[in-house]
Amino acid sequence: DAKTTQPTSMDCAEGRAANLPCNHSTISGNEYVYWYRQIHSQGPQYIIHGLKNNETNEMASLIITEDRKSSTLILPHATLRDTAVYYCIVRLLNSGNTPLVFGKGTRLSVIA
């Protein structure tokens, strides 16, 4: 079973920041937080990951609380193309046998 809980759906106005929350209260000390998204009819796409520090890349920012029990993915300026299901996953890094355990994710709708 997935070790994360996410809201089922969210809306965001185009051009505004999309903030997607995730709870992972049972995360272990050596587990990372990963975010993937899945645009309709495509395979999941990696967005970002982090352990305990905040991370930023060209796609998004990841904010992890100090106790690591929750995190927020931020899309700073959402576009219509960001409409997708977003999955928050906890996983060991560099463990070749550890699969991704997906929950149902959050369906983000970006509205013009």
Add this chain to the structure above:
Amino acid sequence: ETGVTQSPTHLIKTRGQQVTLRCSSQSGHNTVSWYQQALGQGPQFIFQYYREEENGRGNFPPRFSGLQFPNYSSELNVNALELDDSALYLCASSPLAGVTGELFFGEGSRLTVL
């Protein structure tokens, strides 16, 4: 750099038949994993192959089997198809111990069992 490609993109089978799905991994990736995604659900891990050996398996029955070839491409075989096997089957490739742990997914093969 060629990404992960899967074939066929869509297919229809009847209950009891067998199906083979194919996946070409991204260049330089030696690990391939397969996921099943039922409608409205997140992907579920089926199994993973590394250097032609299965090295991880999810909660799927033995009628789900696979192969990995020396060029790291892979096949997923499902025997005795059931209606509940209707799903999107996703292949993902990665280096076994990559720096980021990122998996690269193909666009999937959508199987319908009638």
